[in-house]
Amino acid sequence: MSKLTFPILQRLADGQFHSGEALAQHFNVSRATIFNALAHAQSLGITLFSVRGRGYKLPHPVVLLDHAQVLQSIGEQREWFHVVILDEVASTNTYLMQQAAKGAAHVTCVAAHMQTQGKGRRGRTWVSQLGASLTFSLLWRFQCGASALSGLSLAVGVALIRTFHQLGLTEVQLKWPNDVLVNGKKLAGILIELQGDMEGPSAAVIGVGINLNLPKHVLNSIDQPATDVASLRDTPISPSEMLGLALKHISDCLQQFEQQGFLGLRDEWLRHHAYQHQAVRMLMPNGVETQGTVKGIAEDGILLVETAFGLQRFSAGEISLRSAS
Ligand code: ATP
DSSP states (O other), X not given: OOTTHHHHHHHHTTSSOBOHHHHHHHHTSOHHHHHHHHHHHXXXXXXXXXXXXXXXXXXXXOOOOOHHHHHHHHGGGGGGOEEEEEEEESOHHHHHHHHHHTTOOTTEXXXXXEESSOBOGGGOBOOOOTTXXXXXXXXXXXXXXXXXXXXXXXXXXXXXXXXHHHTTOTTOEEETXXXXXXXXXXXXXXXXXXXXXXXXXXXXXXXXXXXXXXOHHHHHHSSSOBOOGGGTOSSOOOHHHHHHHHHHHHHHHHHHHHHHXXXXXXXXXXXXXXXXXXXXXXXXXXXXXXEEEEEEEOTTSOEEEEETTEEEEEOBTTBEEEEOO
């Protein structure tokens, strides 16, 4: 890892060529140091063009996170948040879980320009790219125990719906328990990890990944239908603005969740439910598949499905839901 890699990438963010000599002069280092710092960027999977006589260039201009803009976008509640922007991290969730165990403050947010080993549920992978994805985690400390947090990922889903609505993306829907879809394609995912006692107090690390403008070949490489914000609207959204809005809405929803549980957010969740009254397949971790029709969501976030065995209740973590059509 080179301390210069991300400062150099900031200069390349305009998508123009920058000569090795000009970069070396700017940072007051040798051209070999610039070369090595950018070799590190390439080892992270960042595509860079290097042309003899012209220098280095990113394939497209990119907009990176900016601390001041994130705080501005949070609005009035900004002083409450501790926002940390990392250049590079394996997983914002794993990092923040470690920080939480060491006593990190309530409402700490860690976002990363580059997440190299993003996680989904049960060891799955979350794909992201420099300047093309928003990946962050938020630490929220609860007085109650982990046993009372069953509807938490649904509460966060409502917060993301509000965020997308505020940005004019009104066609977003929720897939139980933790995804945001548009026309059946995944736009954003939520991954929640818990610490603490079942009876309390407890801490949740709420990870969110949002696709902003992933290159087509990356979207197509994901093993289920996926989409990004750029495919849905003409004008780009700055990642800092989106992060600030998401943090504001997540904190609003979590305060409501603390007072009323998921029940207070259930109607809003159901208004955006992708599979309400629809035929679905439920995949169990052991590979067994069941079919049924979704009836709704219980007060505690449990999925209610009418199957051949009657009305069944499924909790998050037990199954993966898929459309039957
Ligand atoms: P579940 O219904 O169990 O939540 P899921 O397949 O949506 O199932 P998650 O753990 O929520 O699983 O998310 C990880 C999965 O999401 C990956 O296995 C992959 O299929 C998909 N995925 C990975 N990266 C992205 C991305 N950037 N955009 C959309 N989908 C992605």
